[in-house]
Amino acid sequence: MAPKRGDSVAPPPGRDEFEIKYATKEAVEGWRELGKQAPGNTRAAWHETRTSPAPVPPTERHHQLKSDLATAVHNGRELPQWQIEVTGGGRVWYLYDKEKRVCWLKLARTGHPRQTDK
Template sequence: MKHDDQTRSLVTEVVPEAFPWVRFLPREDVQAFVVELVDALEGAEALCNPAPVAQVITSWRHTAEVHADPELLAVLQRDGDDFGAVARSGGSGRVSPKRGDPVAPPAVGGEWEIRFSTAEAVKGWHELEAAARGNLRKAWETMRTDPGPGPGKPTSRHHQLKGGLAHGTHQGRSLPRWQLEVTGAGRVWYLFDEPRRTVWGQHAGVGHPKQAD
């Protein structure tokens, strides 16, 4: 009971003051954030290592930023389809293909297929290519070879979203949703389809989501 009272106090008083961006989270996500934050604080204290706490805060803040952007949120909550393969330098699949578009090389060995799941992802990927081709190439390589959980992850630049946005839907199947930072402002959001060894790009953007201050 005492722990419940402390959690309620954190939700209603301390957390909104310390982290104003929680106002953009659904109420149930605010409660989930508090529980995870308290657990991380206790564990970090035992290890004398604050890194896990910083990661929890970063992941939840990025989740709040998506909730703060209605257009982005609507795209991520949509059931995705197959809009073609993602080439290294940004070629599209069946959405307005052009003569000379680059072709995605087939996945070999332990590599993952990378495919677009929305038209917005196609458009945003091309915009990122124009703005930061080198960084986008590195992001493509990460998605190709190491898109999901594993050693050294999560990081502040590459992690699964939290709460109700931790999963998304592709062709009726619920899949983990990850965010990958391409530049200081650019992001790619994708679904991690382990059974099919496929990464489904839901959205990509040059600009940062609306800031959750």
């Protein structure tokens, strides 16, 4: 059965890891495409999200988004929105829920998201 919105990004989290779940149908499809295009980098992004979803200090390739993209609402809660640059154009955006130890994969794209071109 193909994954859908709300499903976990397999495999289940290990001890002291964050669970990753799909927040949107588009993230399911985008994650699949990103994995085909750049499997090693996609695996590294998955690992970073699992083990260090909010690195201190943030890096140029892994940081919280800025301005009106810095947070987003999911299931009625406003959460910080983070980005990992997977490839030169490919990006992963997720909502970081520290309290529930879940990262909601909101966007996965092989091309650069236009929303950040402000």
